[in-house]
Amino acid sequence: MKGRWLLFVGILFFSFVFAVDAKIIEQWQKTMQYGISSQRIGVIKAIKDSKAVEGYDLIMKALASDDNPNVRGEAAYALVELKLSNQEPWIQALQKETNSEVLRRIAFGCSELKVKAAAPLLFSHMTNRLEDTKESLLVATILRALGELEYKPAEATVLGILSNYQYTKEVRGAAAVAIGSIGGSKSVALLKTLINDPAEVKEVRMYGAYALGKTKAPEAFDILTPIIDNEKEDVNVRVWGLAGLAFLSGPQVGEKVIQYTRSDNILLRTEAIKTLAKIKETRAIEILKYKALYDPEVSVRKEAKNALQTLGFDLNQLTNTTQTNTQTNTATTNR
Incomplete structure (x- = not known):
């Protein structure tokens, strides 16, 4: 019975994500037009969580024209999460926005989504507020x-x-x-x-x-x-x-970063692992495998696994290695 219920929920979710019912879209539209701010924010979150393409225009419109700053701010973050870099709503929002927190979210969104056309408007907003310490x-x-x-x-x-x-x-x-x-x-x-x-x-x-x-x-x-x-x-x-x-580029960069995977300092060790992934340093695969399995810090082991995935390493092989080591250690202990 439980299995059937999970299957039903999965099918329902799949259907919702990839084909939103017309009645739901109509309800979203009415809510964005007539609902209070918390209801409008609820619609934005529903569209974002379900990745319902049919509702993306509602979020973009909210960013540029909703009369509540909390709704506009929610719209900005939703567009970032959905990776919607259509420049028009961002430009329209920057042309009209006066609320500092919403502007901050819009600036963050333009940065994350590389909305290049927004740069002159952002520069203008910055210079107008530069001397106000409250706007830091x-x-x-x-x-x-x-x-x-x-x-x-x-x-x-x-x-x-x-x-x-x-x-x-x-x-x-x-x-x-x-x-x-x-x-x-x-x-x-x-x-x-x-x-x-x-x-x-x-x-x-x-x-x-x-x-x-x-x-x-x-x-x-x-x-x-x-x-x-x-x-x-x-x-x-x-x-x-x-x-x-x-x-930076050059073999000396990878060598220096690899050196710090052995640092006793957790912050340095973690940053070294992140950097190895960014520079695609394949010479570090064996080191990262060791860190993923045996580093004393959970956060470092997790970061090493992320780095291995970035470098194209199959983590299933890492799991197999763990199981083999466990079996070997058990066999040695039993002798």
Whole structure:
């Protein structure tokens, strides 16, 4: 009986995901038109969770024109999760939006979905709020988005923000990340100075280390490795420097990252494993297999398995290896 019920539920879900009933769509439309905000948010979540293509237009319309900021914010996150990068609703939303939290979500969405046409509008929103410390979170989010969208016209402004100590650490840290993408080799000297300045705030130094890698400048490796290797350095700066190596090329990069899979520090070890996956370092397969099976930290074992999957390794083979080792250990114990 239980098996039949599960089969029925599975068929019902399958049918709902791939062919939404016309009556349900009609109800969604009416709710978005006449319902209260919590009901409209419920519709957005239902469309998102079921990936009902027939309702995507309702979410896009809500982002651009719903009169409730909570609904617009929910729509923004739903579009990100559904990976709907249609530029028109994002542009329309940016042209009209005034709520800071919704703008932050829109900026995040434009960054995640690479809505390049949104960059000039985002830049305008940022410069209008730059001097308001209450808007630091929004400004920081937009700065990161401008970096991801590689909006070159913002370069001079971003460099100015990064060099100006009057701005908050969140804003300057975000400017550091952004300049790594849009400043290129021009920003290397400034980033190097900031990273090596012991009086500089930690957030700017750690994001600066990451940004230095993002410049892809050949000299970035020689600047970052002494910082990563310095055991007296703040571990967060070292971790972000290690993450920055993922953007560089050359055999020495993989060798350095592999070295840190043996670090006693969990943060460094975990970041090294993530970076190996990002740089597609196949020389690390055996190391990652070992980490996936025997590392003392559950989180590290999980990350190693994720890395192996990214590198195309079949985790079923890893399971077989575990079973073989277990059987061998049992047999040895019984002797």
